[in-house]
Amino acid sequence: MAEQDIKKGLAGVVVDYTAVSKVNPDTNSLLYRGYPVQELAARCSFEEVAYLLWNGELPTAEQLAEFMERERAGRALDPVVKQVIDALPTGSHPMDVCRTAASVIGARHQLAEDSSREANMAKALDLFAAMPAVVAYDQRRRHGQEAVEPRDDLDYSANFLWMTFGEEQVPEVVDAFNVSMILYAEHSFNASTFTARVITSTLSDLHSAVTGAIGALKGALHGGANEAVMHTFDEIGIRPEESLEDAAARAKTWMEEALVQKKKVMGFGHRVYKHGDSRVPTMKAALDKMIAHYGRPELLGLYNGLESAMDEAKGIKPNLDYPTGPTYHLMGFDTATFTPLFVASRITGWTAHIMEQLDSNSLIRPLSEYNGAEERHVP
Ligand SMILES: CC(=O)SCCNC(=O)CCNC(=O)[C@H](O)C(C)(C)COP(=O)(O)OP(=O)(O)OC[C@H]1O[C@@H](n2cnc3c(N)ncnc32)[C@H](O)[C@@H]1OP(=O)(O)O
Numbered sequence: 001m002a003e004q005d006i007k008k009g010l011a012g013v014v015v016d017y018t019a020v021s022k023v024n025p026d027t028n029s030l031l032y033r034g035y036p037v038q039e040l041a042a043r044c045s046f047e048e049v050a051y052l053l054w055n056g057e058l059p060t061a062e063q064l065a066e067f068m069e070r071e072r073a074g075r076a077l078d079p080v081v082k083q084v085i086d087a088l089p090t091g092s093h094p095m096d097v098c099r100t101a102a103s104v105i106g107a108r109h110q111l112a113e114d115s116s117r118e119a120n121m122a123k124a125l126d127l128f129a130a131m132p133a134v135v136a137y138d139q140r141r142r143h144g145q146e147a148v149e150p151r152d153d154l155d156y157s158a159n160f161l162w163m164t165f166g167e168e169q170v171p172e173v174v175d176a177f178n179v180s181m182i183l184y185a186e187h188s189f190n191a192s193t194f195t196a197r198v199i200t201s202t203l204s205d206l207h208s209a210v211t212g213a214i215g216a217l218k219g220a221l222h223g224g225a226n227e228a229v230m231h232t233f234d235e236i237g238i239r240p241e242e243s244l245e246d247a248a249a250r251a252k253t254w255m256e257e258a259l260v261q262k263k264k265v266m267g268f269g270h271r272v273y274k275h276g277d278s279r280v281p282t283m284k285a286a287l288d289k290m291i292a293h294y295g296r297p298e299l300l301g302l303y304n305g306l307e308s309a310m311d312e313a314k315g316i317k318p319n320l321d322y323p324t325g326p327t328y329h330l331m332g333f334d335t336a337t338f339t340p341l342f343v344a345s346r347i348t349g350w351t352a353h354i355m356e357q358l359d360s361n362s363l364i365r366p367l368s369e370y371n372g373a374e375e376r377h378v379p
């Protein structure tokens, strides 16, 4: 096989159809089931978007009420899952905790071996409802705090923040969090979704596919980039008393040096978007609101300094993980909890793809070109 036939990283290869979302780098747009993600972020709750991704249509008021009731009923941390988390060292990476919890939840599910559409829809909703308690409890236990019981008078986002911080958050903060959940929910055949589809294609079960997807999301080239962005900010140095201009100047110098050293700076670049990520303007607007709310202009300085220096040097734009990192930091999440927040959101997209894959399945099994030793024989 000629070398040019090998599609390293499957770059540019179209492997299947999907009706879940459309990423269009030419128009810099992203549609979930036909709806622009910006409209969904401005006008919908995360629950409505989850319903849309799974069912193909936005819910009626009645459908939404029923859906929300199901989600609220599944929020409590299963005592067995709590025991398993407690058995893990507090130094375990929160993504490992999340992955383990997804696996335990799957093994304990009453429909574990049933992969019918009805069973998968129930499993997806149960996992969606359960994951915030896992993420919230893991952050709390690392701070020596008890789990906080869910509240069924709060929506998904407000309750997530409540269970993490044990305090009700103001609407501006809940809105910014809701926007981040909606923007993270779905993005066609990204690496973790593709992982979920590969696992599903063998006729394995939904929880196995999600567990594998969590593993794929952990890496810094994918979801792990939101955590890595904060490490960059920390390396540059966060100085809350500093002016926006001074912080920007230091960040610019840091970036120029990093690029001279040919470093990859996480939170920038994208396999599909080459002129900017369609979701960044909406998330940047949410970050701006959080910067104003918490009174931290120096973080905007760091953000602007890195962004403009990268643009001037290489023309590479930020991806969604760039504005979410500092947003979650301002809200009070531990840096290592950022990627689990992505998991909690992306469960919706992953499971929509798992169901779509099963609806017209074909085993995913590409070919490789052998370049190892010539045939030889044991002496
Ligand atoms: C939600 C998400 O998962 S979004 C993605 C999150 N990931 C990151 O932020 C990690 C940082 N970014 C990257 O590593 C890349 O941009 C990827 C993996 C996302 C996309 O990569 P690819 O499409 O394979 O592009 P590739 O890595 O080949 O980069 C092309 C060129 O741009 C450069 N480049 C791309 N991203 C970056 C970056 N973040 N920092 C510095 N240089 C970069 C590469 O070094 C390469 O330069 P070269 O041609 O001189 O060698």
Ligand SMILES: O=C([O-])CC(=O)C(=O)O
Residues within 6 Å of the ligand: 184, 186, 187, 189, 190, 191, 222, 271, 272, 319, 320
């Ligand atoms: O599409 C990708 O390759 C990565 C990404 O932005 C996502 O999964 O949200």
